[in-house]
C-alpha cells in the first residue's frame with residue numbers, strides 16, 4: 414500500500430545526517446531538533462502554535478482534556494473513521510455521539526451533525542478523512558451557533574487546504590479551536606516511529622495543552638492539572654524536519670496518482686471514484702473506490718494474486734464495533750457509513766508510484782471488472 418523504502422532512499426543523506434546529529438549531541442528528548450521542527454511546521458501551516466506530542470491519538474486526547482469538559486458531556490464524531498477519534502472521547506468519560514457521513518466525500522454529514530446536537534453537546538470532532546477537509550465552513554457556523562468547540566482530526570490531511578467562501582485559504586487542522594495530526598510512518602508526513610502534533614491559534618489553550626502533555630506541569634515538579642507524558646522525540650523531529658521540506662512535492666505525487674486512477678476508472682460505472690470537494694484540496698492519504706455490484710473479496714483476491722495490495726478502510730463503522738456497543742445504536746442507524754463499509758476498497762497510494770505501476774494496477778482492476 415505504501416513504499417517507504419524508495420521514499421527514504423531519495424532523502425537518505427539528509428535524514429541520516431539529522432539523526433546522527435541527535436546521536437552526537439545526545440539531546441534525545443526536548444532537543445533543539447524538536448523546537449526547530451515545531452517552528453518550521455508553525456510557519457508551513459501559518460498557525461500560532463504547534464505542540465509536538467507522542468502520537469495522533471495522544472494529540473486528540475490532550476486536545477479534549479484542555480476543554481474542561483465534564484463526565485457525560487457529548488462529543489460528536491463521525492461513525493466512519495479510525496477508532497482513535499471516538500476512543501479518546503470514551504476514555505475521558507465523555508459521551509461519543511456518532512453521526513453519519515457523506516457518500517461522496519466520506520466526511521461528516523452536516524445534516525446528520527445538526528440532528529445530533531443536544532443541550533449536552535460540547536464539541537465536534539470532524540475527521541478530514543482520506544486527505545480531504547470536511548465542510549468546515551458549515552461545521553464552524555454550527556459550532557458558533559451552539560457554542561461548541563471544534564477539534565479537527567487532521568491525522569490524514571496534513572497539507573490539504575480549505576477555501577472559505579470569502580476566499581480565505583487555511584491549512585487543514587488550523588480552522589477549528591484545535592487541530593490534531595499524526596506522524597505515524599504511513600501518514601502523509603510520517604516519521605520513523607510514533608509521533609504527532611497539536612495545532613492552535615488560541616494562546617490560552619496552547620499553554621494548557623503544553624502543560625497537559627508534560628504531566629500538567631509548568632513550573633518543574635509543580636502540577637496544576639492532571640496531565641500525561643506525551644512527547645515527540647528528537648530523532649523523529651530530525652526525520653520530520655527533512656520530510657516537511659518535501660511535503661508539497663509528496664502531496665503533488667499523491668494527487669497525480671489519484672488523477673491517473675480517476676481517469677482510468679472514469680468510464681466504468683462499477684467503480685465509483687472519490688468525490689473531490691469544491692472547497693478543499695485533496696492530499697490523498699488514501700485513494701478509495703466504491704464498488705458497485707462487484708464481489709469485493711474476489712477482487713481483492715484477484716489483485717493479491719497479481720501482487721497488488723488493496724485494503725478496506727474501514728470494514729466496520731464505530732457504532733457496530735463490539736467495544737462501542739451502546740443501546741443508543743443498532744445496525745441500520747447510519748445507512749451511508751454501513752454502505753461504505755460494505756463497498757469501499759483502497760488502492761496502493763504513496764509518493765513513489767510509477768506510471769508502470771499505476772498502469773499495472775488500473776489494468777488489473779479493469780480486467781476483473783469488465
Ligand SMILES: *Cc1c(COP(=O)(O)O)cnc(C)c1O
Nearest residue numbers: 468469470495497568569595597
Ligand atoms: C492515524 C489516525 C489517528 C491516530 O494516530 P496515531 O498516531 O496512530 O495515534 C487518529 N485519527 C485518524 C483519522 C487517523 O488516521
